[in-house]
Amino acid sequence: MPVEQTDAQLVSRCRAGEADAWNEFVERFSRYVYAICGRGFRLAQQDAEDVFQEVFARAYERLHELRSDDAVRPWLAQLTRRLCIDRLRLVARDAPSDSELDERDVDDVLATLDEAMTVRAALDKVGDPCREILDRFFCRDESYRMIGDLLDIPAGTIASRISRCLDKVRAELDGRSQGSRPS
Amino acid sequence: MREMNGFDEERIGRLLRLLPPAPEGWVRAAQELPAARAALDELVARAERDAEFRLQLQADLERAVAAAGYDPSPFIVSRLRQLLEAV
Numbered sequence: 667m668p669v670e671q672t673d674a675q676l677v678s679r680c681r682a683g684e685a686d687a688w689n690e691f692v693e694r695f696s697r698y699v700y701a702i703c704g705r706g707f708r709l710a711q712q713d714a715e716d717v718f719q720e721v722f723a724r725a726y727e728r729l730h731e732l733r734s735d736d737a738v739r740p741w742l743a744q745l746t747r748r749l750c751i752d753r754l755r756l757v758a759r760d761a762p763s764d765s766e767l768d769e770r771d772v773d774d775v776l777a778t779l780d781e782a783m784t785v786r787a788a789l790d791k792v793g794d795p796c797r798e799i800l801d802r803f804f805c806r807d808e809s810y811r812m813i814g815d816l817l818d819i820p821a822g823t824i825a826s827r828i829s830r831c832l833d834k835v836r837a838e839l840d841g842r843s844q845g846s847r848p849s
Numbered sequence: 850m851r852e853m854n855g856f857d858e859e860r861i862g863r864l865l866r867l868l869p870p871a872p873e874g875w876v877r878a879a880q881e882l883p884a885a886r887a888a889l890d891e892l893v894a895r896a897e898r899d900a901e902f903r904l905q906l907q908a909d910l911e912r913a914v915a916a917a918g919y920d921p922s923p924f925i926v927s928r929l930r931q932l933l934e935a936v
Contacts, residue, residue, distance in 0.1 A: 688880065688882070688883055689880045692876055692879045692880045693876065693880075696870070696871040696875070696876045696879065697868040697869065697870060697871060698868065699871070700869075700870075700871035700872075700875070701867055701868055701869075705867065715872075715875055716923070718871065718875050718879070719875070719878060719879060719923055719924065720927075722879035722882060723879075723882060723924050723927075723928075726882045726883070726886065727886075778864070778867065779867060779868070781864055782864040782865065782867040782868050783868070785856070785861055785864045785865060786865065786868055789865070800862075800865060801865075804862050804865035804866045805865055805866065805868055805869045805870065806869065806870065807866075807869075829858065832858040832861050832862065833858070835856075835861055836856050836857070836858065836861060839856045839861075840856070
């Protein structure tokens with residue numbers, strides 16, 4: 667199982683121009699940016715796609731401006747937020763609406779998504795097969811039967827596997843928050 | 850940042866649900882940005898030394914990019930448009 671690298675390590679590899687690093691960067695943060703556009707700002711699909719592409723284009727062009735490689739997640743969140751607001755203003759100019767964006771609501775959603783990314787990082791650390799099972803069940807909304815068929819495991823055991831995998835993720839999160847994980 | 854302690858299984862599941870995968874096509878397009886950037890640099894270099902090509906870009910940007918053998922992706926088109934407007 668490959669060792670999961672930190673955000674800072676991944677950013678450092680991107681800066682160094684490593685061939686696969688950018689692909690991994692997009693893979694790691696695509697869900698986050700997508701969720702901010704959709705859940706945070708409720709952009710229509712076409713607007714969300716435009717913002718999504720622009721976020722990664724700017725990230726690619728400006729990664730060298732990042733002051734701390736550790737801060738890539740909040741940096742991306744801020745970049746996405748700005749571009750979503752710009753897009754909403756553009757949409758409102760073309761088609762005025764009474765509904766106004768409440769930035770406090772957005773703050774709450776972004777804080778929750780930040781937590782979700784922390785859980786996601788813990789899941790990546792736990793690795794497969796748990797990552798695949800939990801991703802299929804929770805993130806892709808697949809049924810026990812579908813997961814069983816796709817992974818060639820009895821559907822009747824999926825629930826207990828999910829429970830065990832959640833336990834592993836929780837242990838990983840607990841270890842992380844205590845900062846005393848054994849090496 | 851919120852307090853991260855106290856995750857239970859239900860909360861972990863709820864948080865994971867908030868991060869479905871982005872559409873595959875979107876992810877792929879973002880992953881192709883380095884190649885698009887290289888293509889953009891080549892197009893800009895050509896536009897700087899070739900006045901005729903510059904005129905073609907100004908007349909119909911997407912068609913000129915495609916005619917030059919490049920994919921007129923949103924990234925390339927938007928960046929070239931910005932550069933042409935700045936000239």
